[in-house]
Amino acid sequence: MLDGVNVALGVSGSIAAVKTVELAHELRRQGASVRAVMTESARGIVHPWSLQYATDNDVVTELTGRVEHVELCGRDGWADVLLLAPATANTVGKVAAAIDDTPVTTCATTALGAGVPVVVAPAMHEPMYDHPGVTDAIDRVREWDVSFVDPRIEEGKAKIATEEAIVLTTARACGDRPLAGRHVVVTSGATSERIDPVRTLSNRASGRTGRAVARACYASGAAVTLVHDGSEVPYASVRQVESAAEMTAAVLDAVDGGADALVSAAAISDYTVEPSETKLRSGEERTLDLEPTPKLIDTVRDAHPDLPIVGFKLETGGDDDDLASVARGTLERAELSFVVANDASVLGADETRVLFVRADSATEYRGDKAGLGLRVADELQNELGG
Template identity: 75%
Template sequence: MLEGVNVALGVSGSIAAVKVVELAHELRRQGASVRGVMTESARGIVHPWAVEFATDNDVVTEITGRVEHVELCGRDGWADVLLIAPATANTVGKIAGAVDDTPVTTCATTALGADVPVVIAPAMHEPMYDHPGVLDAIDRVASWDVDFVDPRIEEGKAKIATEAAIVTATARATAEQSLAGRHVVVTSGATAEAIDPVRILTNRASGKTGRAVARACHVRGADVTLVHPDGDVHYADAVTVESAAEMRDAVLDSVDADTDAVVSAAAISDYTVDRADEKLRSGEERTLELRPTPKLLDDVREAHPDLPIVGFKAETSGDDAEMTEAARGILDRVGLAFVVANDASVMGDDETRTLFVDGDDAVEFSGTKTELGGAIADRIATVVSESDPDSASASDSDADSDSAPAPE
């Protein structure tokens, strides 16, 4: 997610600084190179040696004749993004006022002047976060296109956001915004059909791929609606559902005239049953009458004939030719943009192997599900751009202007 990205990690004097070692590790796990910058107050909470160990780089603890702030965050500096995590009320206020009396605030002023992206993850006690001056400072800094990662309000504290949320915000700040202004609806996870108040029919899908697609679309600038059974996420507007019928209704409600694409990654139940009002007694032979569920893709296509839709097809044969044939069947029947076909044996795993089936092509992909999410998001950006006449007109206009003679 952050392959090749250089992150200058500013650490200020919140107790949340104790989390910076793991945050630095997670940034590096996602492919980033990290260099730490610390205030004096932060050094009283976590030792610079710990940050040096976590980043595998020297830590800036003061501005010297090397002009470290310019070296890191100047126009030709090392950093692709300045991430300040945690950011205290004091630090945010100083950034808002262009006060440069710590290495972190000096890097912030330099980055903002050099148009280097800045991401800030505040952490403080809740009354401080609610102070009108702090809120004004946050609004002022945010108006300069600085991305704030909202804290978690718990136990009277505005606790620093999760590592996953901070990493996602950092990735979004540095990624090409190929889906900016787009609305993408993604389904994910396994639906479940109630047999009685305690038993369900479901499947082995984990939802990892759908969540990875939603996150990757968000990183590329999209507004994402995620319809799934797992609750809130930090990268999308989540709609929680359980059954196939609930998922179908939620998707149809979420898709409107401004929706640019639907990705149906969920493993939706093919069958449902009539739910018993009370728990069925155990120890008895019982026959369940299974009824087919409505096909979500068909219903979305009927309601939105021109909408780009991405489908998924899981098979158990392990044969690429059979997977491709099954994928082409749904591709042609529903008129999909492309289909992601895979063997069902990867359900629940972090690694996957798929085939992108599009027309006569079947392109193999192997890697993590996070990487697969990125590959799908990139394909969606291409499909949406090609299907949008306004984008095509804009491209034609750009081409015309490029070929036109320059004014004298």
């Protein structure tokens, strides 16, 4: 996601600075090169040697005749993006006022003047975050197209955002953003049909592929709505659903509100039952009358004839020709942009293998699900003319 990206990591004196060692590792795991810049206060919390080890680069702790701020963040500087994490109330206020009395704030002023993207991940006590002067400073800096990674408000503190949220926002800020201005609706994971108050019919889908697609679309600049039976995520507006009917209704509502594409990656229940209002007794033979559920992509296609829709098709057994043939049946029936087809053997696995099936082609992807999400986002960009 950050392959080939140079990240200047500005660390200021919040206790959250202890998390920057792992953040630097995660940025590098995503393909970035990282060089750290620290305030004096930050050095009292985490030793520069720790960040030197984590980044595999020397750490800037003072500005010298080498004019490190220009070397890193000037118009022809090393950095593709400046990430301030953590950013204290003091640092945000100084950035807003162009006060350059630390290596971090001087890098920020230089980056903003040079047009280098800046990402800010605040961390402080909640009353400081709510101070009108701090909120004014944040609003002012936002007006300069600086990206903020909102903190997690917990235990009276505005805690630094998760590594995932910071990495995604950094990727979004410094990438080409070919999906900027687009709204993509993504379905993910399994649905479940209630049998009684404690039992359901469901499947083994983990939702990892759908979430990877949503993350990749967000990093590419899109506004993303994620429809799934799961928790809130930092990269999308979430519609939480349980059953196939709830997912279909939520998707239609999201698409009706204005969407440029739908990626239907969820493993939606094919059958439902009339649920019992009370728990069914165990130990008794029982027959369940299964009723087929309407196909979500067909329902959406009927309501939105021109909407680009990406389908997913899961099969068992057979070779690639069989898999592509079944996928093309779905492609033609619902007039899809393309279908991502795979064998059920990859359910829940870290690595996956799929075919991208179109009317006249079937190309293979083999790798992890994060890479698959990026490939789907790339193919979608081509469909939308991004």
